[in-house]
Amino acid sequence: MPLIRIDIVEGRSDAEVKILLDAAHRAMVEAFDVPQRDRYQIVNEHPASRMIVEDTGLDIPRTRDVALFSVTSRPRSEASKVKFYELLCRELQEHCGIDPSDVMISIVINSDSDWSFGHGRAQFLTGEL
Template sequence: MPLLRFDLIQGRTDEELKALLDAAHRAMLEAFQVPVRDRYQIVHEHKASRMIVEDTGLDIPRTDKVVFLQVTSRPRKREQKEAFYRLLCEELEQSCSIAPSDVVVSIVENSDEDWSFGLGRGQFLTGEL
């Protein structure tokens, strides 16, 4: 946990997807201080006609490399979120040549009782985590 759900325009190679996911994980590790194996990432690829990602009137240019990332997580401090936004853009630009203008992030917060990592238990509630 956190859970990262990526929405992308289809067409990236497996190697490009791995680089993207690894870059996002590095940003998550640094910003949120999660354990290395705390990695839950899902990629959804769409035809270009199935994704509209505009700029909320901010004049931010988008390309077909746009990454829409929804992060579901326990509550995080503002500073952690801001660090994640910055680190994610840095990692994606360096590792994947994805411009910061092509990175959109939404963080959705939930609580410990909203997670089960398997075995029919809520590990945050049972004390296993």
């Protein structure tokens, strides 16, 4: 159920984007214990000049491979969030060659009433989920 929006610099092939999406999903499944088919991902590609991702004064180097992950989710424990950060960076480095310094993650929490998966119903509230 977490919705992941990924902003990247344009130029990756469809195959590279698929590998990135698969890596993100593996991290999500393991860290947040979501079902395998619980997959909602959107990729937005931008010209390099349209994406500025600085380091908040932490001296973190960024390259053209920078990827910004915005995750919208029901509440998660701090431990599962930290696990997700670590797993995502590991998956992206291992399968995509993206250095952990090029990964920024933001998680926004909402509640059950904030989700409708279709048919105009709030499935978490109706008991369908």
